[in-house]
Amino acid sequence: MRTAPTVQISLLFVAIALVSLAFSDIAITAANPWRDLGNFLLGVATPNFFSSEGLATALLRTVAFAFVGVAAGSASGFLLALVYRFLPVRLFCNFIRAIHELFWALIFLQFFGFHPLTGVLAIAIPYAGIFAKVYSEILDEADDTPRRLLPPGTGVVSAFLYARIPDAWHQIRTYTAYRLECGLRSSAILGFVGLPTLGFYLETSFSQGMYSDAGAMLILFYVLIATIPLWVRPRLLPVYVLSAPFFLGEGFPIVWGNVARFFTEDIVPEPLRSGDGLSGLWAWASDLAINEALPGIWNTVILTQMALVATGLLALLTFPLISRHFGGPKRRLLGHVGLVIARSTPEYVLAYILLQLLGPSMLPAVIALALHNGGIIGHLIGRQTNNLTLRPDAPIGVNRYSWELVPRVYRSFLAFLFYRWEIIMRETAILGVLGIYTLGFYVDSAIQNIHFDRALILILITALLNIGIDTLGRYIRRRLALQTMPTC
CATH class of the missing domain: 1.10.3720.10 (MetI-like)
Known part of the structure; x- marks a missing residue:
């Protein structure tokens, strides 16, 4: 057979x-993995939520980087989706999304340093390529019947806004919400390269053997992800997106000479x-x-x-x-x-x-x-x-x-x-x-x-x-x- x-x-x-x-x-x-695992599980079972004054700031900045990065990636990706049918655009989107957010962060750290722009671009650039691909597929699969029912002479922009977008809007909104959850994860791990998000404090706690502190951070992160449907509401999104840039922190100033040297010499x-x-x-x-x-x-x-x-x-x-x-x-x-x-x-x-x-x-x-x-x-x-x-x-x-x-x-x-x-x-x-x-x-x-x-x-x-x-x-x-x- x-x-x-x-x-x-x-x-x-x-x-x-x-x-x-x-x-x-x-x-x-x-040397003793079972002992270390037991200490870690004990730390998760006995979390210390008041160990660090910077924990609340880290959570806030994790959310801020996610919102700004995902919003920038979504807006850029939507514009790229409109021309995604062209081969050079598809190749460009495939390339930028093939590079992980941490690689982008490592690149930008070399000339922007520990500036908020490093974290925002590290999320926004690969996400723009991902959004472009998915948005394009959603728009292509939208029902074409409403467009055919429009009066003769209707402009391309009007047909797109009134016939294509309404049919695809639910899928676009659902996928964008999913990407926000992914953005929170991406924002958290940016802390492992030195940006002031949750990963920075998690790495510090582990390296110092403070498992209760690390357990508290993990639990707060799970709660943050699990409660997204409760605090991410459509009417509040404009407030979040507009206010998030003010909670990114200032970081070190950008030395533009380093930027020029990176591209011309380094x-x-x-x-x-x-x-x-x-x-x-x-x-x-x-x-x-x-x-x-x-x-x-x-x-x-x-x-x-x-x-x-x-x-x-x-x-x-x-x-x-x-x-x-x-x-x-x-x-x-x-x-x-x-x-x-x-x-x-x-x-x-x-x-x-x-x-x-x-x-x-x-x-x-x-x-x-x-x-x-x-x-x-x-x-x-x-x-x-x-x-x-x-x-x-x-x-x-x-x-x-x-x-x-x-x-x-x-x-x-x-x-x-x-x-x-x-x-x-x-x-x-x-x-x-x-x-x-x-x-x-x-x-x-x-x-x-x-x-x-x-x-x-x-x-x-x-x-x-x-x-x-x-x-x-x-x-x-x-x-x-x-x-x-x-x-x-």
């Missing part, structure tokens, strides 16, 4: 992950600056490729593949936690809480915490990526199963899971998984900043050694790698005709 293509591709990716496992650094290197390859000619440039490029780019690409790819399969396994194991076809309301409530915590915690924060507990290796990164992305996909698949109606004589327990639900949602599960593939690779690359030998490690090392020319090349390689994975993921979804809605 012929194996289904979805099963074949699944087995292929599992095999790739197993091969990657053989070449990976998976180990627990901490990012120019060193052999060209020193006049070594083509031979010097070849030696420089060869050294960069052999000692940094190729090892970084290799580790990024194998870590991504392991995390992708781990994400899929975790999603398949966790979606029953919130499905109405398994257990009662109390268990589903606990399942919802668990998945909300997993998907609300940024991968970078999870990886940082696990690195402190387990020691430096690829293991904390795999667990962090699987928990966050598996929580997202498990939540989506679990909600889809709630819309499925089973026969009265449907089996129960493991048989219900294996023969009734998984076959119906498996194609949409794969669609979500391949959609997250590029996102997992983006996060894998940036986790190198924490000391894991992915591309981010070599980028951060180059910046620390003031080799901005090498850092920029490595960031460009990261972007091209992300674009390649995104293209391959879309090809697989299209070839297998994968949709995000389950089979009835």
Whole structure:
């Protein structure tokens, strides 16, 4: 009997992950991980909400950076969406969204310094590319009937405002609200590069062993994310957006001479600056490729593949936690809480915490990526199963899971998984900043050694790698005709 293509591709990716496992650094290197984990859990159970005077300021600035960055990205993305059909615009949007927010922050820190503009642009630029793509798809899929019913001679702008926007407005608003939640996570992790958001205080607390302080910050962040529907109301959004810039802080003044030097000298390859000619440039490029780019690409790819399969396994194991076809309301409530915590915690924060507990290796990164992305996909698949109606004589327990639900949602599960593939690779690359030998490690090392020319090349390689994975993921979804809605 012929194996289904979805099963074949699944087995292929599992095999790739197993091969990657053989070449990976998976180990627990901490001296006493269970003791450290116990101390951390005790800190979460006994949070100290009054430990730092700067905690309230950090939360406020986390929200402020998110609002300003997402608002700027949304406005720019909407304008780009109007011309997204042109190939140069699509390529530009693909490029800027392929570079992680932390990479953008590391770039802007070199010439803007610790100025609020660094954090705002680090969020706004990649989000503009993301918004442009999604807004364009929403507008293209809008019902064309209202436009055809307009009186003859109606202008293009009027037709767009009165026929296209009203039909797409609900989807645009819903997606923008989702991006605000993502913006809060992005804003929080900017603190790990020195900006005054929640991540800065979280890193400080962990490095000093103050787990109760760190637990308080995590709990406040979860509450902030979970209560978004309560405090983010449409009528209040203009107030938030207009007032947020005043809560970003002042930072250090921008030295515009540094900006000019960065673009005219710092990012120019060193052999060209020193006049070594083509031979010097070849030696420089060869050294960069052999000692940094190729090892970084290799580790990024194998870590991504392991995390992708781990994400899929975790999603398949966790979606029953919130499905109405398994257990009662109390268990589903606990399942919802668990998945909300997993998907609300940024991968970078999870990886940082696990690195402190387990020691430096690829293991904390795999667990962090699987928990966050598996929580997202498990939540989506679990909600889809709630819309499925089973026969009265449907089996129960493991048989219900294996023969009734998984076959119906498996194609949409794969669609979500391949959609997250590029996102997992983006996060894998940036986790190198924490000391894991992915591309981010070599980028951060180059910046620390003031080799901005090498850092920029490595960031460009990261972007091209992300674009390649995104293209391959879309090809697989299209070839297998994968949709995000389950089979009835």
